[in-house]
Structure formats: C-alpha cells, structure tokens
Amino acid sequence: MDFAFDARTEELRERLLAFMDAHVRPAEAVAAQQRAALDSPWRTPEVVRELQATARKLGLWNLFFVDQHSLPDEEYGAGLTNLQYAPLAEITGHSPQLAPTALNCAAPDTGNMELLAQFGSPEQRERWLVPLLSGEIRSAFAMTEPEVASSDATNIGTRIRRDGDHYVITGRKWYISGAMNPECAVFIVMGKTDPDAEDVRRQQSMVLVPRDTPGLQVRRAMTVYGYEDHYHGGHAEVVFDDVRVPVGNLIGEEGGGFAIAQARLGPGRIHHCMRLIGMAERAIELMCRRALERTAFGKPLAGQGQVQAWIADARVQVEQLRLLVLKTAWLMDTVGNRGAHTEIQAIKIATPRAVVRILDDAVQLHGAGGVSQDFPLAELWAAARTLRLADGPDEVHQRSLARRELKRYR
Known part of the structure; x- marks a missing residue:
C-alpha cells in the first residue's frame, strides 16, 4: 500500500x-x-x-x-x-x-x-444525471421513515404499487436531505414493490419522482440539534400520497432496490469520513489558535497540561483515522467495495466517534464561544454527531463487522 x-x-x-x-x-x-x-x-x-x-x-x-x-x-x-x-x-x-x-x-x-x-438507464442519465453533473439541479434520496426502525432497511413501509404503465407511491419519509432546496428537482424513492417476497432483500425497488409530481408534499424541515442545515438543502419530511410516475422511472429492476442502496451507501460512507477528518483538522487549528491567544491562571491556555493533552490526542487520532480511510479507499479501488466491506464499516464506526470527541474538546477550550454562532464548532459538532446515525448507526456496523470476525473462527 x-x-x-x-x-x-x-x-x-x-x-x-x-x-x-x-x-x-x-x-x-x-x-x-x-x-x-x-x-x-x-x-x-x-x-x-x-x-x-x-x-x-x-x-x-x-x-x-x-x-x-x-x-x-x-x-x-x-x-x-x-x-x-x-x-x-x-x-x-x-x-x-x-x-x-x-x-x-x-x-x-x-x-x-x-x-x-x-x-x-440511458434516458434517466440524460434527463437527470447530466444536469446534476452540471450543477443545474439538486436531488434528494428518500429512504428513511419515521414509523419504522430505519437502521434495518428491510423495514421500509412505503409502498410502490404497479398500476398499468405507472407506479403508484404511498408513504411518509423524513430527514430527506436536500428536499427543502427549491432547486431539488428529483427524488430517488425507495419503497416496497413486493412486500410478500420470500427474500426480504428483494421486496424493495427504487423509482425516480420529479419534484412537481402531484401528490408529492414536502411538509416541513427537520432540525438537527436545532440546526436546519440550509447549505445542504435541509432535511425534510416528505409525504407521497398516491404519487404516479411512469414505469420507465424504475431504476434497475423490480426487487433490486436493497442492493442498489448498499452500492450507493458504500462510497457515501467513505466520503463522509474523508470530510470528517477535515472537520477535525479545522477543530485542531481553532484549538491551537485559541490556546495561544487566551490566558488563564497566569499563563496562556497553551501552557495548561489538559489543553496540551487535548491537542496531542487529537493529532494522534486524526493521523490514525487518515491512514485507515486511505487504506479503505485503496481497497475500494483495487478489490472493489465488497472487498473493502470490513474497512468501510470500521471507518464508519471509528471516524465520527473520534471527531465528535475532538470537536467536543475544542468546544470546551473555547468556553461559551464554543457553543455560540461566532465559531463553527457547535455546528460542526452537530454534523459529526449526526454521522453516527446517517448511512447506518454505529451498532449496525458493529453487528455486521463482529459477525464477519466471528465467522473466521467458527
């Protein structure tokens, strides 16, 4: 490597x-x-x-x-x-x-x-992918639901029913990122096309739903620790009330939604972890500047042993995390996402946890300023803490990773 x-x-x-x-x-x-x-x-x-x-x-x-x-x-x-x-x-x-x-x-x-x-499909890529790549539109991914434990994607209750040449979608989603932005032109919606299929991972499908489709209601913005996350278009509650779209809006095949979701989430998880390391670096920078600028009990904060420990521990953790993320990226490039499954789960568990701790120490060092709007730390902390839930909570990844480890000794 x-x-x-x-x-x-x-x-x-x-x-x-x-x-x-x-x-x-x-x-x-x-x-x-x-x-x-x-x-x-x-x-x-x-x-x-x-x-x-x-x-x-x-x-x-x-x-x-x-x-x-x-x-x-x-x-x-x-x-x-x-x-x-x-x-x-x-x-x-x-x-x-x-x-x-x-x-x-x-x-x-x-x-x-x-x-x-x-x-x-070629038609779907031409209609939606090209303008997304050009930055002309934004999009949303509608998977999480309030009525079920979304840590298990097979629980999804939204129904996608075939009716002639159309699919009819009924369900309620929330924390749908990007949906509040008026430039969000299309939703990728995951629901069940065959809720009685024997294989619970073949019950789900994904369809494309244009924002202006009748029956699609963006109800409200969901806050994250009080933040509305305007820059990412917010996180909305969205209701699909007998929303009809042509069958050509199906992505892939019926029953392929679960597999598509897993393929999508792998790169998303590592991208979050890459950015989290940058967030930790910003926190270290702010800690060092604050420690050198402020004096307490007769000497700069930088001379206090506890502050030095926070900064040293943060540097060690960031270097460890960066190496694990780089190894994961290398494996994804060389053996594919499936071959890097263990490492993807490892970084998804380790990175948000460690960065939340680093940001928490940075907030503590800044005192009242750390929780205020005058510094980015509080908002960064909220974002990092949320990533212990997004794309699968820690416990789901721990469960899967532990099973894989135990299997080697059975």
Missing part, C-alpha cells in the same frame, strides 16, 4: 488549498449574511454561485469518484480514484457547509449521481 500523493493529486491539492484560502473561507460570513437577506433561507446565496463558477474555471468540479465507463471524465469531472479523491474531500471538510457545494461534491447529490451512473 502506497499512500503517497501522485502528481495529479498533488496538483489538485495545491489548487484546492489555494481556492479554500482565497475564496471559500472569506465567503463563509458573506454566505450567512446573504442567506439572512433572502426571502427563503433555502435558496442558494449568490456567493455560492460565484464559488461554483470559480471552481469550474479552476478545474475543481465533480472531483468525487465516478464510473468512468458511464461518465467521460473529460466532459463531466475529474474521474479520480477513491485514493486520489480522499485528500481532496478532507480539505473540503474544513468548510463543510460551503466547500462541497462549491465543488459540486456535496451529499446527497454525489451518491445520487453515482447511483444513476451505475444503475440508471
């Missing part, structure tokens, strides 16, 4: 770091001011459009890994491997509210684009 950056990755890193310093960080306060002046907080501030235009000119667009057989990299993006993308996604984690969107590398769009590239 060689994790040294190749020439292309190094070039993109330098370009992205310069973009972050010159454009993204200065835009954080501007974006907040512009959003407060908009008629709807879900609309995209003008400064974000400016960032996107600059990113495209600099060749920092669609950096996330895509299936190059479906997406010609010369036209649609960088066509990087997971290992090449990892250090770049980490950099975007320094400003997770702005940077991923500026580069068209934000969830849930990245996962939806990869899903359409891998499983979508």
Whole structure:
C-alpha cells in the first residue's frame, strides 16, 4: 500500500488549498449574511454561485469518484480514484457547509449521481444525471421513515404499487436531505414493490419522482440539534400520497432496490469520513489558535497540561483515522467495495466517534464561544454527531463487522 500523493493529486491539492484560502473561507460570513437577506433561507446565496463558477474555471468540479465507463471524465469531472479523491474531500471538510457545494461534491447529490451512473438507464442519465453533473439541479434520496426502525432497511413501509404503465407511491419519509432546496428537482424513492417476497432483500425497488409530481408534499424541515442545515438543502419530511410516475422511472429492476442502496451507501460512507477528518483538522487549528491567544491562571491556555493533552490526542487520532480511510479507499479501488466491506464499516464506526470527541474538546477550550454562532464548532459538532446515525448507526456496523470476525473462527 502506497499512500503517497501522485502528481495529479498533488496538483489538485495545491489548487484546492489555494481556492479554500482565497475564496471559500472569506465567503463563509458573506454566505450567512446573504442567506439572512433572502426571502427563503433555502435558496442558494449568490456567493455560492460565484464559488461554483470559480471552481469550474479552476478545474475543481465533480472531483468525487465516478464510473468512468458511464461518465467521460473529460466532459463531466475529474474521474479520480477513491485514493486520489480522499485528500481532496478532507480539505473540503474544513468548510463543510460551503466547500462541497462549491465543488459540486456535496451529499446527497454525489451518491445520487453515482447511483444513476451505475444503475440508471440511458434516458434517466440524460434527463437527470447530466444536469446534476452540471450543477443545474439538486436531488434528494428518500429512504428513511419515521414509523419504522430505519437502521434495518428491510423495514421500509412505503409502498410502490404497479398500476398499468405507472407506479403508484404511498408513504411518509423524513430527514430527506436536500428536499427543502427549491432547486431539488428529483427524488430517488425507495419503497416496497413486493412486500410478500420470500427474500426480504428483494421486496424493495427504487423509482425516480420529479419534484412537481402531484401528490408529492414536502411538509416541513427537520432540525438537527436545532440546526436546519440550509447549505445542504435541509432535511425534510416528505409525504407521497398516491404519487404516479411512469414505469420507465424504475431504476434497475423490480426487487433490486436493497442492493442498489448498499452500492450507493458504500462510497457515501467513505466520503463522509474523508470530510470528517477535515472537520477535525479545522477543530485542531481553532484549538491551537485559541490556546495561544487566551490566558488563564497566569499563563496562556497553551501552557495548561489538559489543553496540551487535548491537542496531542487529537493529532494522534486524526493521523490514525487518515491512514485507515486511505487504506479503505485503496481497497475500494483495487478489490472493489465488497472487498473493502470490513474497512468501510470500521471507518464508519471509528471516524465520527473520534471527531465528535475532538470537536467536543475544542468546544470546551473555547468556553461559551464554543457553543455560540461566532465559531463553527457547535455546528460542526452537530454534523459529526449526526454521522453516527446517517448511512447506518454505529451498532449496525458493529453487528455486521463482529459477525464477519466471528465467522473466521467458527
């Protein structure tokens, strides 16, 4: 395993770091001011459009890994491997509210684009994938439901019933990321087409539902620890009341929804972990600056043993996590997502936990400022803590990983 950056990755890193310093960080306060002046907080501030235009000119667009057989990299993006993308996604984690969107590398769009590239029909790719890659529209992935334990995807209750040349969708979803943004033009909806199938993993299917389809109701924004997450288009409660779409909107085959979901979530999990490492680096930076600026009990905070321990432990944890993420990315590139299953679960368990602790220490070091809107720490903590639930809670990954370990000794 060689994790040294190749020439292309190094070039993109330098370009992205310069973009972050010159454009993204200065835009954080501007974006907040512009959003407060908009008629709807879900609309995209003008400064974000400016960032996107600059990113495209600099060749920092669609950096996330895509299936190059479906997406010609010369036209649609960088066509990087997971290992090449990892250090770049980490950099975007320094400003997770702005940077991923500026580069068209934000969830849930990245996962939806990869899903359409891998499983979508030529017509579906032309209608939805191309405008997503161009940044003309946004999208949502509708899987989680309030009435069932969504940690087990086979529990899904939303019904997708065949009626002649249409599917009729009935159900209620929540925490559907991106759905509050008026630019969200399409929902990828997972539901049951055959609830009586013997194999519970063949009961589900996925269909594309345009936002303006009658019966689709975006009811309300769900908060995350009080935050509405405007930059990602919020997390909405969505109701499907006899929503009718043509059978051509089916993604893949009937009964293939569970397998498609698993294929989509693997890259999504590692992308989250890449960005989490960047969030931890931002926290370390803020801790060090704060420790050198403030004095308590007659000496700078940087001279306090507890503060030094927080900073040292954070550095050790970040270096450990980065190596595990890079190993996982390398395995995904060399043996595929299935071959990297154990490592994907390991990083999904370890990274959010450790980064939550690092951010918590950073909040503690900042005192009242740490929980305020004057620093990004509270919002970063909320995002990191949420990722212990998103794409499968810790306990589900622990259960699966432990079973795989035990199997080796049976």
